[in-house]
Amino acid sequence: MPRLFLAPMEGLADYVLRDVLTGIGGFDAAVSEFVRVSGSVLPRRTYERICPEVLNGCQTPVGTPMAIQLLGSDPYWLGLNAEQASALSPHGIDLNFGCPAKTVNRHGGGAMLLGDPELLSRIVRSVRAAVPDPIPVTAKMRLGISDTSLAIDCAQALAEGGAASLVVHARTKDHGYRPPAHWEWIARIADAVNIPVIANGEVWTVDDWRRCRSVSACADVMIGRGAVADPFLALRIKGLMDEEPSPEDWRALLPRIAEYWEKVQRRVVPGHAPGRLKLLLSYFRRTWPQASELYAAVRTIRDPLAIPGVLDAAVIKYGSPAS
Template structure:
């Protein structure tokens, strides 16, 4: 990984949003030191290789996106033994690293005792890390992503210390509790407390939507490295803005550059899902893009009632062609 003045910038795992298709689109823009896959759920069995290939096909490309960004594969589960067995199998595929999910707030995950619900049991966190670390060759990093707690922050330091003592080489801390979900604000000052309490590097995560947010997050957390999630999806150029490689504030010209990305995503997502589900995937991305550009809000309103893939494809091709024409005339 490269180390620039901006520190490391990591693309967060985002279940149901940042699949390998969107990871490809975003990392082609450049600026990321690494990305983390959607979680692979481990539950009482040894998963077949095809499961990893389906969720993280980058493992067949040397654990890199097509643009060359390293990919860490994330596992989610609560059974130390099965997580260890699956991590051992995954390590044979030479991922850039293995990350363990202790932060997912989704009800479908939490009702089975996974994700952020594990923050109720620091001792179990420690056993999971110890088991996975022992099962994985030393050259493959094992990391963990956590939240500040379930309903409060009373056990945040205990959890972080248990993960570090168990063998996590790095912690990513999403600065909210499970119950807070994705509601602002993020409590970046709590990340600073965790950073001071553990002997391993800590990465700050949560509520970074702009260059100004990134700067405030680093100041409040004391962390040079930041993981960016929905903010990177809402503004695909955000990481390059942070690195000083792009205009610091989004503008209309950026939206013209996003349109071909939308078309590329639309065409590629058909290899990921059935055609009937493709419109929904596009609308999810557009819903976040409209936080950044009024033009995205207008396009979202036009596409939202359309479920015919052919009509959506025609509209996107027309918009891209129009953007290209304007570019030639300017």
């Protein structure tokens, strides 16, 4: 059965949203937001803050296995921190070579490392040597920095360094998140390495998933923003729900929105919680027209105490899933 992975999404999919998305179902595994490594061994509390699932056997509340992602550029310090993280019994240590954020790239991390395949290999070797054999070391990369000239070299370096599998986001750093995703490049990379390759990028619908698998020749797919825009997407892909979103799905999602709101208030300071809800609703607008109305209602609210009333009103207007 083809596997579906929930992508790490810095600034979007923290453990609260992972809890909601994996609770809905359909994902075989998930990856944490990155833990930034630079010049020190991070304490256990850092991992507990970024990936609280480590307190639950490194799985989400419904049992979805979690890998911890590390980001950095120094093989020595990444190795030491991977050893520290492995003591928390993650289901994998993932290495970030794909983040396009300027705040990360200007320090030589994330996708900027794709200019130096030899360094990629040294990083993976260092981490693989530091992590117990039963814990897989994996990597996530883009197609390059500004072009694809080193894409094959980078993938081969990661495989030769000891990566057990490789997620390929089918865009360069400079592409950011602008469509299209160049899935054909994933197929070229998969042909060039002897480890499993997982396709990633621009999968928003079941049809996108089919085309991605066909073009990339990969069985397994990692989904990021598409799963945020449609939290039922993994279930649709696995044939457990209708492929096309419906008004009934929107009604079923409303209690999940309330669940997210309740949990996110415990995660962030009160003044930031409405912004997190607005961000989530902005993604839902891509899938359901009804989300635009709810987004507009929440957007004007300054007092977080008023938000439950707005969410209750939406349930009354659209009806509960059982109605």
